[in-house]
Amino acid sequence: MLLEMRGARYVRGGETIAPQNVALEAGHRHAHACEGQRAAGIVAMLAAGLVRATEGSVFVGAFDPRIQPVHVKQLVGYIPHDPLPYEFPTFERYVEYRAALHRLPAAESLQRANGILESLDGVHESFAYPLVGALIGRPALLVLDRPQAVYAAHIADAAGGAAIFSTHGSQSEASRFAAACAAVA
Numbered sequence: 001m002l003l004e005m006r007g008a009r010y011v012r013g014g015e016t017i018a019p020q021n022v023a024l025e026a027g028h029r030h031a032h033a034c035e036g037q038r039a040a041g042i043v044a045m046l047a048a049g050l051v052r053a054t055e056g057s058v059f060v061g062a063f064d065p066r067i068q069p070v071h072v073k074q075l076v077g078y079i080p081h082d083p084l085p086y087e088f089p090t091f092e093r094y095v096e097y098r099a100a101l102h103r104l105p106a107a108e109s110l111q112r113a114n115g116i117l118e119s120l121d122g123v124h125e126s127f128a129y130p131l132v133g134a135l136i137g138r139p140a141l142l143v144l145d146r147p148q149a150v151y152a153a154h155i156a157d158a159a160g161g162a163a164i165f166s167t168h169g170s171q172s173e174a175s176r177f178a179a180a181c182a183a184v185a
Contacts, residue, residue: 002026002075002141002163003047007056010042017042019056022165026140029156029164031178033171037146040167041081044145047165048078060141074102077134077162081145083126091117094129095136102137109136116158123154131158141165149173152180 003024010017017039024030034040045051046058049065049072057064063071088094092110099109113132120128127148134142135158142159144166156164164181168174 001059002028002061003030003165004059005046005053005056008046008053008058009055010046010051011054015042020046022047024141024163024165026163027161029166029178029181031166031168031174031181033168033174037081037169040146040169044078044080044143044165044167047141047167048076048143049073050078074137075140077137077139077142079127079130079134079142079144079147081147083130091129094133098133098136104137112136119158120154123151127151131155135159135162138162143167146173147177149176149180152177153184156181156184 001023003022005020005022007019007021009019018035020043022030022032032043034043042051046053049060049069052066060072061075065072088097095110095113096106099106113136116132116135117128120131139162141163144155146168147155147166166177168177
């Protein structure tokens with residue numbers, strides 16, 4: 001099991017999400033419907049190990065993000081709903097930065113990044129660059145917070161054999177994304 005949530009619940013301040021149950025095998029894809037946009041964002045962060053469940057459990061691979069956050073981050077590529085603004089003077093500098101985060105050789109990473117970017121022809125750079133950044137470290141699990149269904153085929157193709165877990169604010173959004181991903185398989 002690559003991603004497993006068992007009754008994972010998040011309660012902090014005014015934010016509460018219902019218990020989440022997910023079982024995702026390596027290489028599989030799952031579009032997860034949540035109760036609203038905010039819940040979808042929190043569930044994505046739970047899956048990526050960026051926030052901790054206040055009840056229940058989350059495991060990425062054999063790792064518990066509460067105890068082994070570094071191990072989890074090595075397995076996961078995460079793309080938030082609103083990726084951070086692109087603040088690098090060139091795409092190459094961005095790739096060097098992302099490669100350094102994963103302790104990867106810059107030249108090899110740039111070659112890989114350019115290949116991924118070419119496969120994303122037609123995807124706006126505001127989404128393509130974060131996707132390339134998430135995939136540069138060859139994650140086993142790609143976590144997407146409310147991605148647009150129009151990009152689903154590109155995402156599935158670029159992710160290759162990585163498992164994809166996406167969160168959505170409604171069942172209809174999740175269904176549209178899942179159908180578009182399935183068209184690539």
